[in-house]
Amino acid sequence: MRSLKPIVIFGESILPGENKTVNVEIARLHTTTKLDIPIIVRRSKVDGPVVLFSAGIHGDEINGIEIVRQVISQKINKPKKGTIICIPIINMYGFVNRSREFPDGRDLNRVFPGSKKGSLASRFAFHILTEVMPIVDYAVDFHSGGASRFNAPQIRLAENDAELKILADVFDAPFTLYSKNIAGSFRNSSAKLSVKMLLFEGGKSLDINIDIAKEGVNGVKRVLKHLDMLDPKHQTERQKSSSIYIEKSSWVRAKCSGMLHDNNTIGTFVKKGTLLATITDPFGKFERKVKAPNDGYVINANHSPIVYEGDAIYHLSNSVIKEIKKEPEIQSAMIAALENF
Template identity: 70%
Template sequence: MKILKEEILPGESKTINMEIAKLHTMTKLKIPIIVERSKVQGPTVLLTAGLHGDEINGIEIVRQMIVQKINKPKIGTIICIPIINVFGFVNQTREFPDGRDLNRVFPGSKNGSLASRFAYYLLKEVIPHVDYAIDFHAGGASRFNAAQIRIAPNNPELRDLASIFNAPFTLYSNNITGSFRNSCDKLGVKMLLFEGGKSIDINEDVTQKGIEGTKRVLEHLDMLNNRKKAISAESDSTYIEKSTWIRAKYSGMFHGYTPIGSFVEKGQLMATISDPYGKIEHKMKAPNSGYIINVNEAPIVYQGDAIYHISTELEKK
C-alpha cells in the first residue's frame, strides 16, 4: 500500500502527513493519516471525521478508536483520518478558509480552490485503497442529531452494513452531488455516514454509539482485534424512509419540550415560541406522528428556522 509516495507494509503502523497547503503565515498544515496494517491480508476500512471543522463529536469518536486501539485490525487495514478539515477545526468553523463547504466540492481538482485540492488528493491518494468507510458527522449550528446512520436507498449491501452498525435510527438519504459520500460510491467504496450530536460539542452517549457501531462492523468483517469485544445494541434500528423539517412559524424565545429520539403523536405539543416580554406565546404542535431525529437547542429562533426533524414514513417490514 502506498499513500503520498510512502509505502506501508503488512504488519506496519505508520502516520503519513498530508501537506497540501500552508496557512497564510506560511506555516505548514499537516493532516495526519493514521494507517494500521495487519500481517494478514483482508479488507481496508477508512474512518474519517472533521470534514466540517466544527463537528467535533465525530473527531472524538475516531480519536477514541485510536486511543482504545480499536484501529489495530486482526486482518486487513484500518485507516483513520480524525480531522480532514484542519483549517475549520483550528477556527471552529464548518467551511474551509476559502468559504467553501468541502462536502460539496468532491471529486475536486488538482488546480482548483483550496477545498477542491484537498478533495482531489483525498480521492486520489487514499480512496483507491479503501473497501469500506464510515464518515462521522454532527448536526450543524445548534441542531442536535440523534445517533443515526444515513445510506442511499435501494442498496442492499449498505442496508446490511447499516443493520450491523445498528444505530438507533437509519435514514434513507440520496447521495448529494459534490459530497464525499457520492464520490466514494462512484469509486465502489461502501460508505456509512454517521450523524450524531451537534457542532462545537462532545456528547458521551453519541460517542459511545459511534464507537460500538463501528466495532460491530469490524467484527462482522472479522477485523476486530481479539482483545476487543463488540457489544450488541439495546434494540434494533428504526428505519426511516422519509422525513421532514418542522420550521418555526414565528420568531422569539424557543422552549422545546420534546426529547431527541422520542416518538410524538400528531397534534402533540412540542414547543412554544414566546416574546421576551411575557405577552405572547405560540404553541408548536406535531404535524404528524413520527420520531424526532433532530432538535434545535437554540434559545432564540427566527421565523423559518428548522426546529425539529421528524420522520414521516418508516420502512415497511
C-alpha cells in the same frame, strides 16, 4: 485475494504489519505556519479489507472527531486482518478556526471530486479522493448536526445497495435513514469509486456528547467484527432493539421569531399534537406552542435559544419501518463480496 503488498498514501509506503502516520500538507496557513493532516494507518500481517474511518470534513463537527479519536486511543484500529485507516480531522483548517467551512469559504463536502488546480477546498478534495480512496473498500464518515441542530444518532445510506444495507444493519445505530447521495459530497464521489460508505450523524456542532460518541464507537466495533477485523480483546455491545429505518421525513419550521424553549423530545416517538417546544418573545407578551404535525420520531432538534420565522426546528419521521429482516440472498451477496479479499 489481495496480495500482501505495500500500500502507498501520499508517497508513503506502508508494509503489512506496519503502523504509520502519514502527515499531509496541502497548503500552509497565511502566516506560513505548517498545518499537517494526520492519516493514521495500521496494517495487519494477515490480508483483508481496507476500512476508513473519517471525521471532521466540517471543522466544527467535534462529535465525529471524538469518535475516531476514541477508536484510535482504545486501539480498536489495530486490525485482526486487513488495514484500518483513520483520518480524525479531514478539514484541519476549519477545526483550527472552529468553523464548518474551509478558509476559502467553501463547504468541503460539496466540492468533490475536486480539482488539482481549483480552490483550496477543491484541491484537498481531489487529493483525498485520488490518494486515499482508491485503496479503500469500506468507510464510515462521521458527522454532526450543524447550526445548533442536534441529530439523534443515525446512519444514512443510499437505497438499493444490498451490501450497504447489511453494513447499516450491523452498525445498528438507533435510527437509519435512506438518503440520496448529494452531488459534490464525499459519499457520492466515494460511491463512484465503488467504496461502500456509511454516513453517521449524531449530536450538534462545537459539542462533545458522551452518549453519541459511545453509539459511534460501538457501531465501529460491530462493523469490524462483521468483517472479521476486530481484535478479540474488544467486546461489542448490541442495541436492545433493531435500528429503526426511516423512509420519509419532514421538517417542522418556526411560525414566528423568538426564544425557543425545547421540550427535549429528541430521539423519542411522539404522537400528533405533542408539544415539542414553545416560542416566546423576550418581553413576556406572547407564547406560541410548537406541536407535532404527525406521529413520528424526532430525529433532529434545534437547540438554538433564538429562532427566526421559517427556521427548521424539528425533523420528524413520516414513514418508518420498525423491524428489518436480513434476507438470506442479501447475506449471501455480502459473503460473496468478502470472499474477494
